[in-house]
Amino acid sequence: MEVTEESERIVEDAVMRALETMLNQENSNANNASSSEKRIIDSQQANADSKSAQFTGEVLEEATRVLVKEFGMDIIPVANAVINKWKLEEEDANGQNENATEVPERRKKRQAMLRSKRQSRNSSDCSTFPADCNDRFHTTTRTITGNCNNRQNPELGNSVTTLRRVLGGAFYADGLGRIRTRSVTGEVLPSARLISNSLHDDRDNEVFSSNTNHLHMIIGQFIAHDMVFIPSSVARGGEALDCSSCNSPQTVSANCAPIQVPLNDDYFKIPCMRLTRALNGQENFGVRSQIGQNSHFLDLSTVYGSSNCEMDSVRSFREGKLSTFTDLGYVLPPQNRNDTNCLSSPRFFCFTCGDFRNSLHPALIPVHTIFIKEHNRLADLVRSRRRDMSDEQIFQLVRKILIGMWQHIVYNEYLPKYLPQRTLRNFGLTPLRNRVHLGYDPQQDPSISAEFAGAAFRFGHSQARFVFTRKNAAGRPRGDYDLGFNVFYASQNYLSGIGGWEPVMNGMVQTAGMKTDRYFTFSIRNQMFEIRGRNGSGVDLVSVNIQRGRDIGLFPYIMYREFVGLPVVTTFDDLNTTFSQENIDALRSVYSDPMDIDLYTGMMLEENMAGAQLGPTAVFLVAEQFKASKIGDRFYYESVVQNTDNFNLEEMNEIRDKVTLAKFICTNMDSINRINSDIFDFQSNQVNCSSLPEINIDTFLR
Numbered sequence: 162m163e164v165t166e167e168s169e170r171i172v173e174d175a176v177m178r179a180l181e182t183m184l185n186q187e188n189s190n191a192n193n194a195s196s197s198e199k200r201i202i203d204s205q206q207a208n209a210d211s212k213s214a215q216f217t218g219e220v221l222e223e224a225t226r227v228l229v230k231e232f233g234m235d236i237i238p239v240a241n242a243v244i245n246k247w248k249l250e251e252e253d254a255n256g257q258n259e260n261a262t263e264v265p266e267r268r269k270k271r272q273a274m275l276r277s278k279r280q281s282r283n284s285s286d287c288s289t290f291p292a293d294c295n296d297r298f299h300t301t302t303r304t305i306t307g308n309c310n311n312r313q314n315p316e317l318g319n320s321v322t323t324l325r326r327v328l329g330g331a332f333y334a335d336g337l338g339r340i341r342t343r344s345v346t347g348e349v350l351p352s353a354r355l356i357s358n359s360l361h362d363d364r365d366n367e368v369f370s371s372n373t374n375h376l377h378m379i380i381g382q383f384i385a386h387d388m389v390f391i392p393s394s395v396a397r398g399g400e401a402l403d404c405s406s407c408n409s410p411q412t413v414s415a416n417c418a419p420i421q422v423p424l425n426d427d428y429f430k431i432p433c434m435r436l437t438r439a440l441n442g443q444e445n446f447g448v449r450s451q452i453g454q455n456s457h458f459l460d461l462s463t464v465y466g467s468s469n470c471e472m473d474s475v476r477s478f479r480e481g482k483l484s485t486f487t488d489l490g491y492v493l494p495p496q497n498r499n500d501t502n503c504l505s506s507p508r509f510f511c512f513t514c515g516d517f518r519n520s521l522h523p524a525l526i527p528v529h530t531i532f533i534k535e536h537n538r539l540a541d542l543v544r545s546r547r548r549d550m551s552d553e554q555i556f557q558l559v560r561k562i563l564i565g566m567w568q569h570i571v572y573n574e575y576l577p578k579y580l581p582q583r584t585l586r587n588f589g590l591t592p593l594r595n596r597v598h599l600g601y602d603p604q605q606d607p608s609i610s611a612e613f614a615g616a617a618f619r620f621g622h623s624q625a626r627f628v629f630t631r632k633n634a635a636g637r638p639r640g641d642y643d644l645g646f647n648v649f650y651a652s653q654n655y656l657s658g659i660g661g662w663e664p665v666m667n668g669m670v671q672t673a674g675m676k677t678d679r680y681f682t683f684s685i686r687n688q689m690f691e692i693r694g695r696n697g698s699g700v701d702l703v704s705v706n707i708q709r710g711r712d713i714g715l716f717p718y719i720m721y722r723e724f725v726g727l728p729v730v731t732t733f734d735d736l737n738t739t740f741s742q743e744n745i746d747a748l749r750s751v752y753s754d755p756m757d758i759d760l761y762t763g764m765m766l767e768e769n770m771a772g773a774q775l776g777p778t779a780v781f782l783v784a785e786q787f788k789a790s791k792i793g794d795r796f797y798y799e800s801v802v803q804n805t806d807n808f809n810l811e812e813m814n815e816i817r818d819k820v821t822l823a824k825f826i827c828t829n830m831d832s833i834n835r836i837n838s839d840i841f842d843f844q845s846n847q848v849n850c851s852s853l854p855e856i857n858i859d860t861f862l863r
């Protein structure tokens with residue numbers, strides 16, 4: 162697209178007007194947007210890099226509106242050609258001394274808008290942007306942000322970059338970024354809470370899985386926290402937004418999307434439930450888009466973080482190890498005395514791990530801890546053999562091995578437990594035997610899809626139980642705790658009298674998870690972020706999932722269904738190939754047209770595929786993501802890629818032949834010496850930990 166002087170002037174004018182509007186809003190909202198005295202508990206807190214991405218995103222959003230109003234949608238490709246020209250000019254200018262020539266005021270403003278993301282990254286030093294992805298470091302080492310994983314397009318999959326779109330676009334009321342609020346019939350869409358009440362309430366009738374244990378749930382969450390972190394919008398000053406009043410979109414911020422509560426609601430006696438929109442990180446003119454704040458790859462962001470700063474906060478910088486807290490006589494992650502989400506009383510601090518959501522509920526901490534312990538155990542083994550290796554060398558080698566082990570556990574044990582065998586084969590998700598994987602594809606965008614993050618991989622919320630059981634090694638009860646009263650409370654991890662977190666881990670292995678279906682437990686539907694003793698002070702996670710889908714512009718369920726190859730639907734009855742009659746009737750009772758069905762709800766009401774714990778649409782969206790995450794990762798543990806220090810065949814066989822989650826757990830818990838032979842089946846026979854194979858560290862010391 163040719164950029165003319167005139168088109169450049171028009172686009173620059175629009176950017177200047179957008180900056181001006183934002184400045185005015187900032188002044189007029191100064192008393193509203195950031196005025197909340199209330200502490201806002203939110204698992205999705207934006208970091209500094211995300212906040213500056215929001216600034217760029219919002220200038221572009223506003224400038225897009227200005228342009229489209231005047232010139233219509235056809236202007237967008239032209240405007241993007243202009244912005245690309247500016248970006249190139251910026252890159253050139255970066256190489257030169259900028260002070261040498263006088264930079265006009267307008268250009269400076271434009272630059273500030275364009276560069277704000279990168280500038281803040283550099284100034285905080287949390288992320289580095291190397292000049293050369295082909296150098297030695299990027300041949301041997303996976304960066305913490307994911308940068309340079311793809312050498313042709315170094316930012317692909319990087320932390321703080323935009324989500325991928327399975328259908329290539331997004332679905333908004335105005336085609337740009339406004340939330341869908343109307344049915345195709347013109348009526349108002351049912352509120353997310355109404356849908357949750359009508360279709361997703363288990364009415365305390367808990368149905369458990371017949372074979373899958375609660376550990377499968379928590380490992381799913383650990384995977385989610387590795388791959389997905391969609392940050393919430395903040396006020397201009399960087400503070401959290403208080404989006405709890407129904408008119409907050411007008412009085413507080415356009416980034417509020419509160420959920421209307423029906424009048425007769427059983428639990429919430431408030432008119433609206435708070436929800437802050439995912440922050441807009443659009444990098445071009447056009448449609449609003451969201452970012453992943455963690456590295457998009459399956460690379461243990463939960464353990465190591467997604468920026469240099471996060472990585473530094475978990476390392477001990479001695480002997481290649483990670484920091485721990487051991488005052489109670491057992492290992493925990495280091496305490497975080499500044500966690501603004503943490504609700505437990507000051508003695509019971511929440512923790513610092515690679516991912517900020519580690520203390521979202523107490524059962525995540527056992528999983529974080531076994532990974533930290535395994536890292537430190539392997540570091541000791543390496544050091545005992547190689548006294549000459551530095552902290553950095555040991556750290557990076559162990560990190561590489563542990564990520565390989567983790568990827569193997571996910572593809573070899575976790576996915577087959579709920580995806581059909583045929584899907585695993587068709588999408589190439591099954592680990593190989595005694596062969597290297599030659600399918601790395603630099604054309605594959607490894608980024609997380611909005612559909613996976615916003616809907617499909619949230620299926621796991623249905624697996625969560627009301628009660629977390631605690632058991633000793635022999636399987637005897639050690640006292641339960643309720644999820645709903647422990648969201649962002651860390652105290653359960655401080656019970657040294659019963660052996661800390663180990664009984665929680667035993668409990669998860671030895672008890673059933675909930676069946677994956679359309680029903681969710683009371684705590685998930687009513688008590689997310691609830692402050693103890695204040696009923697209704699939290700939110701409904703199912704409503705949030707549905708509203709989040711609308712917020713991030715997911716298309717209605719029907720569109721994905723067709724994309725996946727299921728029969729076209731025009732009436733509710735057409736759903737009968739993949740829905741029970743009961744579920745069709747249920748959908749009809751809240752939606753006025755099948756075209757309105759939200760992706761999350763549609764997916765959760767589909768009948769499961771044979772041999773699977775999910776319906777066909779969710780299976781596709783999950784499998785599609787894990788394929789992208791495999792063939793789009795230059796460092797995938799089975800891959801051999803030119804000019805990259807991947808594992809050699811012997812090393813990857815060591816992982817494939819020996820690593821199991823069962824052994825991993827056994828090795829890092831003091832209280833057990835037997836464990837379930839099928840680690841995700843609570844009924845499977847127990848075997849001696851010592852009978853399970855163990856990797857030989859010498860294999861990795863070439």
Ligand code: HEM
Pocket residue numbers: 204205377378379380381382385389390391392521522613614615618619620621622624625644648689702705706709
């Ligand atoms: C007790 C268990 C769990 C709790 C309390 C929980 C809680 C939450 C909360 C509060 C959010 C933020 C929602 C939003 O603002 O949009 C969230 C997001 C999410 N959850 Fe869970 N979750 C649990 C288990 C799981 C499991 C088992 C999985 C997957 C198998 C999962 C996958 C996800 C995903 C993919 C997201 C989106 C993350 C993001 O947008 O950054 N969660 N969860």
Ligand SMILES: [Ca+2]
Pocket residue numbers: 387388455456457458459460461462463
């Ligand atoms: Ca990651």
